[in-house]
Amino acid sequence: MTNLSYLQRVAGGSLLCLLLGACATAVPTAALDAKPPPQWHSPLPHDGDPVKLSQWWRAQGDAALVQFIDAAQAVSPTIASARSRIEQARAARVAAGAALAPNLNGTASLARSSAQPPLPAGTTTQIALQSSWELDLFGANRALRDAAQARLEGAAAGWHDARTAVAAEVANQYYSARSCATLLDVAEADAASRAETFRLAQLSERAGFQAPANVALAGASAAESRARATQQDAACKTDVKALVALTGIAEPEVVSRLAQARREEAGAGALTALAARPEPVMAVASVPARLLAQRPDVFAAEREVAAASADLGSAQAQRFPRLSLSGSVGVANFRTGGEDTRLNTWSIGPVALTVPIFDGGRLAANQAAAEARYGEAVAAYHGKVRQAVREVEEALVSLQGAEARREDLRRAAEGYRASFAATESRYKNGLASLVELEDSRRIRLAAENALAGLERERRAAQVALYRALGGGWTADAAEPPRPEETPHLPGRS
Structure with a gap:
């Protein structure tokens, strides 16, 4: 209980610094x-x-x-x-x-797999953009x-x-x-x-x-x-x-x-x-x-x-503490048995706060x-x-x-x-x-x-x-x- 209370105080103090800009x-x-x-x-x-x-x-x-x-x-x-x-x-x-500045990376992938032998194999193609930024x-x-x-x-x-x-x-x-x-x-x-x-x-x-x-x-x-x-x-x-x-x-x-x-x-x-x-x-x-x-x-x-x-x-x-933000957007396609299935995705986050607690x-x-x-x-x-x-x-x-x-x-x-x-x-x-x-x-x-x-x-x-x-x-x-x-x-x- 004591450790949890300590972590809560650290996190709370860090968030207060972030919101008010009091730390320098x-x-x-x-x-x-x-x-x-x-x-x-x-x-x-x-x-x-x-x-x-x-x-x-x-x-x-x-x-x-x-x-x-x-x-x-x-x-x-x-x-x-x-x-x-x-x-x-x-x-x-x-x-x-x-x-x-934020960084932006592009990825492209191609995979062919089979989940169960009776079912036909499928091909997955995907193109995505991934970005991250430390504030x-x-x-x-x-x-x-x-x-x-x-x-x-x-x-x-x-x-x-x-x-x-x-x-x-x-x-x-x-x-x-x-x-x-x-x-x-x-x-x-x-x-x-x-x-x-x-x-x-x-x-x-x-x-x-x-x-x-x-x-x-x-x-x-x-x-x-x-x-x-x-x-x-x-x-x-x-x-x-x-x-x-x-x-x-x-x-x-x-x-x-x-x-x-x-x-x-x-x-x-x-x-x-x-x-x-x-x-x-x-x-x-x-x-x-x-x-x-x-x-x-x-x-x-x-x-x-x-x-x-x-x-x-x-x-x-x-x-x-360090604050970072990441996100991604992607276009994917799964083809099996002559049929295509679109799998488009996007995400914003996570907004990650890293607080140094113990580093020796x-x-x-x-x-x-x-x-x-x-x-x-x-x-x-x-x-x-x-x-x-x-x-x-x-x-x-x-x-x-x-x-x-x-x-x-x-x-x-x-x-x-x-x-x-x-x-x-x-x-x-x-x-x-x-x-x-x-x-x-x-x-x-x-x-x-x-x-x-x-x-x-x-x-x-x-x-x-x-x-x-x-x-x-x-x-x-x-x-x-x-x-x-x-x-x-x-x-x-």
Whole structure:
């Protein structure tokens, strides 16, 4: 009697909730105030014309760089995976939305049977439509739909983030190849100069004006420079292989484009001009809080919080009663002994109320797990925001440091070149020793390499800043086209 009374109270309370709409799920509000710093503590880029971040690559005026980035984004498995995640999220969104609408199924059957041997066999044909609908009184299915929508938006942002990451990787590799070509020019010029010094030292020894020790020094210096040039050439070929793998462009074309850039920037004069050339500057928002609207990974983390919140709401709603309605309509025919009998049927119902009474703690455990995932998503979002601010600050510091040293290293390289030229002239006229010449040459080579290394460091800092700022993404950016809508891009393999 006691159990029956309990069940009656549960059923009565559930029906009261259904009739009055008094029961509702308490979906948590995402506490996403990450409290970024009010301003940057590193100097912002200046002394140039700011350009939109999304157009920064093209503003470089380097057609090869743009082609390499476009080609890499077309063949990148990372971007393909991100696109696949969008398609999966889109399908999940459609499935979650479909759960809110009635479903309709059609059935057709054919059966032949005999009830008693003396009677003729009969054939039954039947066609029917069956429908069912869960009314989703407490929003469990709506919450799942909202979670799927949030994850679809996050997946779209992830696609943009993947494109930005690939662009940054290709740019870093391209600038590495360019820097390698410059260092190779310096190494080959140095090797040629030392080889000439060795040749002159040999001639001078035969004439009796040079000691054998000086000739040995010149020979060792020439051999060392050739080895350095060979090592640098191998490093450049490795960079080419990396670009081929990233872009999918045939190696001869990659080599051709890099060789063109090498011819344009070959020699110390071109290196100095490159260091002094003004370049477009990235437009950096003065307020760190605006960064949160520019980073696709931060947006994706925020969408995951929204999805986790909706999942939690669905888990809570699963603990309340569920109401469903079903119905069917059918046309049947029974034929036996040459006669047909029509058997048309229809039904509405049952209207079924499912009340969870005892499940061994499964629904409560599901809710606890959803709460834990929600807390994890919030913590991940806050961490992503802090990491985003850190990456921008570090990129700004690196860029400012490289810019501050740029003019000093350029002047140092020019001065050491002039000093070496003077020492070489004095050596040829017998007014300087070979040791002095080699010391001057070593200092000049170090200055040339330092200037080329600085250019590589500065480019890397720019790429890091581009990556840290989100690559020009905005929250209203369009979703990527579906694979069948992607146009064929010529010149790519």
